[in-house]
Amino acid sequence: MVIPTFETTFAVPMTCEACIKDIEGSLKQLNGIQKISANLKEQLVSIEGTAAPSAIVDAIQSTGRDAILRGSGKSNSAAVCILESHAPHVENKVRGLARMVQVAPNLTIVDLSIRGLSPGTYHATVRETGDISEGPESAGAIWEAFKAKEGTACRGVFGTVEVSKGGVGTVFLDRPIQIWEMIGRSIVVARQEDGKFDKNDPDTLVGVIARSAGVWENDKTVCSCSGKTVWQERQDEVGRGML
Known part of the structure; x- marks a missing residue:
């Protein structure tokens, strides 16, 4: 069965265009990547294709940067x-x-x-x-x-x-x-x-x-419950064994 393409967005800490090129180079090693878009200001990377989100996270983390899945697919999907x-x-x-x-x-x-x-x-x-x-x-x-x-x-x-x-x-x-x-x-x-x-x-x-949030539905940078940033939340999740 041929899987249709879908979009996923990830929060990724980036400081310059070199960061984007580094991430793009790692992602292009994956099968099923069709389009990569990075927003330096918003610290977001969007990927279209059929690659597994877990494989995308691993590829980004191989560059020494963390990655948090912010959304997948369309609304309610x-x-x-x-x-x-x-x-x-x-x-x-x-x-x-x-x-x-x-x-x-x-x-x-x-x-x-x-x-x-x-x-x-x-x-x-x-x-x-x-x-x-x-x-x-x-x-x-x-x-x-x-x-x-x-x-x-x-x-x-x-x-x-x-x-x-x-x-x-x-x-x-x-x-x-x-x-x-x-x-x-x-x-x-x-x-x-x-x-x-x-x-x-x-x-x-x-x-x-x-x-779960669809693409672009989860735009928070600070949790309204805890007051923590997404990266502080990420550290808590890793400590609990979250992947």
Whole structure:
């Protein structure tokens, strides 16, 4: 399947035109980059193409600069899910992030990144509810599993991600789903696709899917709640294990 192009914007600290050229040089090494636009005054970089947002962040960070995703896709076409462990003995609960962008009437791309897990194959599934009070155990069955006909793929099954010996895994998927259908549901990432989950397993993650900003919708530089800049918030997120 050919994935349509989409736009993502990132906040990036830049001081001069040389910074822009450095970033552009790194981004052009990626497959799927069609257009790069940088605004030095606003400290924003906009990319059009089909490259995964996580790969774009890695490319920008390889230049020695940080990058914060500020928006993806059009209005009401993006979502995010912070994936956490519910195991009581895990100190750093946040272990993954799923970014989702609807790029066509019935096509959503999923950029899933996880870290800190044991090596192996993990299954990512959307669940019927957003109740994660008891971790994955209360999230319900796989979304629309009862509708899937024999021999056809269930829309609630996103796919698998391979976690390396270093505990890191990333995957870029596409699913025949609209963003609005998933808002408020949850995602489970676990070694098993379905069945009885163990919330005390540190390698089982769960999170609620929430609407995310579209391109140019998130223009804040200071959080109205905390008074912190986006970079101060970023430092807090990195400390919590956010990707």
